[in-house]
Amino acid sequence: KNEVEQSPQNLTAQEGEFITINCSYSVGISALHWLQQHPGGGIVSLFMLSSGKKKHGRLIATINIQEKHSSLHITASHPRDSAVYICAVRLIIPAGGTSYGKLTFGQGTILTVHP
Amino acid sequence: GAGVSQSPSNKVTEKGKDVELRCDPISGHTALYWYRQRLGQGLEFLIYFQGNSAPDKSGLPSDRFSAERTGESVSTLTIQRTQQEDSAVYLCASSLVAGAGFFGPGTRLTVL
Numbered sequence: 001k002n003e004v005e006q007s008p009q010n011l012t013a014q015e016g017e018f019i020t021i022n023c024s025y026s027v028g029i030s031a032l033h034w035l036q037q038h039p040g041g042g043i044v045s046l047f048m049l050s051s052g053k054k055k056h057g058r059l060i061a062t063i064n065i066q067e068k069h070s071s072l073h074i075t076a077s078h079p080r081d082s083a084v085y086i087c088a089v090r091l092i093i094p095a096g097g098t099s100y101g102k103l104t105f106g107q108g109t110i111l112t113v114h115p
Numbered sequence: 116g117a118g119v120s121q122s123p124s125n126k127v128t129e130k131g132k133d134v135e136l137r138c139d140p141i142s143g144h145t146a147l148y149w150y151r152q153r154l155g156q157g158l159e160f161l162i163y164f165q166g167n168s169a170p171d172k173s174g175l176p177s178d179r180f181s182a183e184r185t186g187e188s189v190s191t192l193t194i195q196r197t198q199q200e201d202s203a204v205y206l207c208a209s210s211l212v213a214g215a216g217f218f219g220p221g222t223r224l225t226v227l
Contacts, residue, residue, distance in 0.1 A: 035218075041204060043218035086158065102171055103148075105158040 003027050006087050006106035013113050019074040021109045023087030026068065033103065034061050034072050035086040043086075046072070077113045084108040117141075119219035121207050127225045128197055136192040136222045140209030147184055148216060149192050153203040161205075164190065197226045 004025045013019055023032070034046040047054050047061040049070065054061050058077075063070040074081055087106040120139045128134050140147050149161040160174040164184040175181070179197075184190040194201055204223050210216030 041221055043206065043208075045216065045218070088158070102160050102163055102173065103158075104160070107157040 002107070003091075003104050004087055004089055004106040006085075006109050008109060009107065010110045011112070013077050013111070015078055015113055015115050017077050017113075019077050019081075019111065019113075021072045021085050021087075021111070023070045023072070023106055024068060025070075025087075025089050027089070027104075028092040029065075029068075029089040030092050031090045032063055032070050033088040033090075034070075035088060037084040037086060037108070039083065046085075074111075079113045079115050082112050084110050119207055119209050119217050121205075121219040121222050123222060124220065125223045125225075127227065129227050130199060131196055133193065133195045134197055134224060136194075136205050136224070138190045138192070138207030138209075138219060140188070140190070140207070141217055143187070144209035144211055144216070145187050146210045146212060146216065147190050148208045148210075149182055149190070150206045150208065151203045152206060152221075153200075158206070161192070194224075197224075199226050202226045 004023065007022045011019065031048055031050045033048050036044045036046050046059060049061055049063040051063060051065060058075045060073040061070065070087060072085055086108045088103040090103055119141055122137045126134055145166045147164040151159045151161055162175055162182045163171040179195045182190060182192045192205060202225050204221040206221045207219040208216035
């Protein structure tokens with residue numbers, strides 16, 4: 001089982017719909033990231049979360065540390081939101097460890113928004 | 116420059132040859148990461164540089180892979196004796212502190 005699981009793997013929506021992408025992880029983390037990868041391959045960091053909720057424009061990201069779960073919501077979706085959305089976590093490193101920078105990635109959710 | 120740049124953008128090589136990929140991070144970013152994304156698969160961490168600390172090489176898949184970084188500037192990822200399974204997009208990212216960072220456009224490596 002992967003340490004980071006995303007669902008759904010594929011998501012198709014009509015323009016204007018509210019979209020939710022989920023991320024569950026099985027390990028202790030210090031932070032969780034949501035990334036967006038455009039069809040051309042470029043990757044943009046959307047959010048970094050360690051608790052609670054963050055909002056940027058039509059995007060909202062939430063995290064529940066106790067349940068080891070995060071969601072990315074897109075309100076009023078638009079075709080330009082079509083991309084792969086990737087969840088990534090930074091593991092809690094035991095004392096003496098050095099891997100503070102390492103991210104562990106989910107497989108991504110392919111979102112297609114039709115006009 | 117305004118963002119992270121990588122070169123070359125595309126590289127086609129023959130099996131067994133060595134390749135060198137370059138990453139120019141955003142000026143002043145102390146953290147630099149290399150990732151790999153094979154076709155149809157998720158991102159894989161390869162190596163992480165943070166300032167003058169020893170790099171975290173835990174993601175390098177074999178001893179054919181190595182990376183260097185000079186201070187807080189350019190980094191090169193070298194793959195020796197390339198194999199077909201090395202074909203992937205190699206992505207570099209940099210950040211001020213440890214975080215997902217700003218990603219470069221990637222180098223698409225094809226090993227024939």
